[in-house]
Amino acid sequence: MAAHGDNNEELRLFQTGEHACGYWPERQARDLVLDPQDRRLGALYPMALTWGFRRSGDLVYRPHCEGCRACVPVRIPVARFNPDRSQRRCLAHNADLDYRILPAERTEEQFALYQRYLQHRHLHGGMDDHGPHEFDQFLIGSWSHGRFMEIRTPGAAGKRGQLLAVAVTDVTEQGLSAVYTFFDPEQAKRSLGTYAILQQIAWAQRNGLPHLYLGYWINGHRKMDYKRRFHPLEYFDGKRWMPGGQDNADGFP
Known part of the structure; x- marks a missing residue:
C-alpha cells in the first residue's frame, strides 16, 4: 500500500515476523503495521481505519498472514x-x-x-x-x-x-x-x-x-x-x- 501524509512524506508500512495467532492457537500470524515512530500516526489513524486497520495501544495494525485471510474488517x-x-x-x-x-x-x-x-x-x-x-x-x-x-x-x-x-x-x-x-x-x-x-x-x-x-x-x-x-x-x-x-x-x- 502506498500512501502519503498531509506533508507529502511517504507513509512507511512494516510487516512483523511470525507470532502465535491470537484466534487460532495452531496457526502463525503476521501483521502489517504503520511505522510506530511516525510522528503523524495519531493524525493518520482515522484514515487507516478506512483501510481496515485497527489500534492496540500506539500500534496501528492489520493482519497480513501468508495464505490466510480469515480476519475480515x-x-x-x-x-x-x-x-x-x-x-x-x-x-x-x-x-x-x-x-x-x-x-x-x-x-x-x-x-x-x-x-x-x-x-x-x-x-x-x-x-x-x-x-x-x-x-x-x-x-x-x-x-x-x-x-x-x-x-x-x-x-x-x-x-x-x-x-x-x-x-x-x-x-x-x-x-x-x-x-x-x-x-x-x-x-x-x-x-x-x-x-x-x-x-x-x-x-x-x-x-x-x-x-x-x-x-x-x-x-x-x-x-x-x-x-x-x-x-x-x-x-x-x-x-x-x-x-x-x-x-x-x-x-x-
Missing part, C-alpha cells in the same frame, strides 16, 4: 442500523443502567474490573498478568483518540452505582472504533458486550458519525460470531468496503 453504517429482537431485549433488560463518556484515563476501580475480567475470560492467555502499565499501554497509548464509556447500576443518594463495564472507544471523524470492552464476569446474563455496542451505535448516531468499526470478524470463530448479528454490516475486501450478505455472513469472502 467490519463496520456498522449506524444510520441504517436496526436492532433485532435479541438486541431489543438486551436494551430492555439493561434499561436500568446508566452510562457516561469519560476521558481515557485509568482509575483504580476500572483497573480492578479489568483484572477480574481477564482472570475470568483470558486466564493463561498472556494478558491475565497485566498491571497498570500494561493497561495504559494497551488501552490508552500516547496519542489516544479514546474515551471510556462507563456502564453502571443506578447510584443512590448522589453516589455512583456499581461499575459493570467499560467500553474503550476511539472517536474520529470517520466514526467510532470499538477498541475493547471489559465487564463484570458475574453479570453474564446482562450481555454487557452487546449492550456496549448498542450504546456505541447510539453515541455515533447522536454525533452524526457514519460508522462504528468493530475490528475483525472471523468466520467460524465462536468469540467473533456476535459481530454478524448487527445489521447491516459492511466488510473491507482489501480495496473497498462492501455490503455483507443477508445474514451478515453469506456475502463475506
Whole structure:
C-alpha cells in the first residue's frame, strides 16, 4: 500500500515476523503495521481505519498472514442500523443502567474490573498478568483518540452505582472504533458486550458519525460470531468496503 501524509512524506508500512495467532492457537500470524515512530500516526489513524486497520495501544495494525485471510474488517453504517429482537431485549433488560463518556484515563476501580475480567475470560492467555502499565499501554497509548464509556447500576443518594463495564472507544471523524470492552464476569446474563455496542451505535448516531468499526470478524470463530448479528454490516475486501450478505455472513469472502 502506498500512501502519503498531509506533508507529502511517504507513509512507511512494516510487516512483523511470525507470532502465535491470537484466534487460532495452531496457526502463525503476521501483521502489517504503520511505522510506530511516525510522528503523524495519531493524525493518520482515522484514515487507516478506512483501510481496515485497527489500534492496540500506539500500534496501528492489520493482519497480513501468508495464505490466510480469515480476519475480515467490519463496520456498522449506524444510520441504517436496526436492532433485532435479541438486541431489543438486551436494551430492555439493561434499561436500568446508566452510562457516561469519560476521558481515557485509568482509575483504580476500572483497573480492578479489568483484572477480574481477564482472570475470568483470558486466564493463561498472556494478558491475565497485566498491571497498570500494561493497561495504559494497551488501552490508552500516547496519542489516544479514546474515551471510556462507563456502564453502571443506578447510584443512590448522589453516589455512583456499581461499575459493570467499560467500553474503550476511539472517536474520529470517520466514526467510532470499538477498541475493547471489559465487564463484570458475574453479570453474564446482562450481555454487557452487546449492550456496549448498542450504546456505541447510539453515541455515533447522536454525533452524526457514519460508522462504528468493530475490528475483525472471523468466520467460524465462536468469540467473533456476535459481530454478524448487527445489521447491516459492511466488510473491507482489501480495496473497498462492501455490503455483507443477508445474514451478515453469506456475502463475506
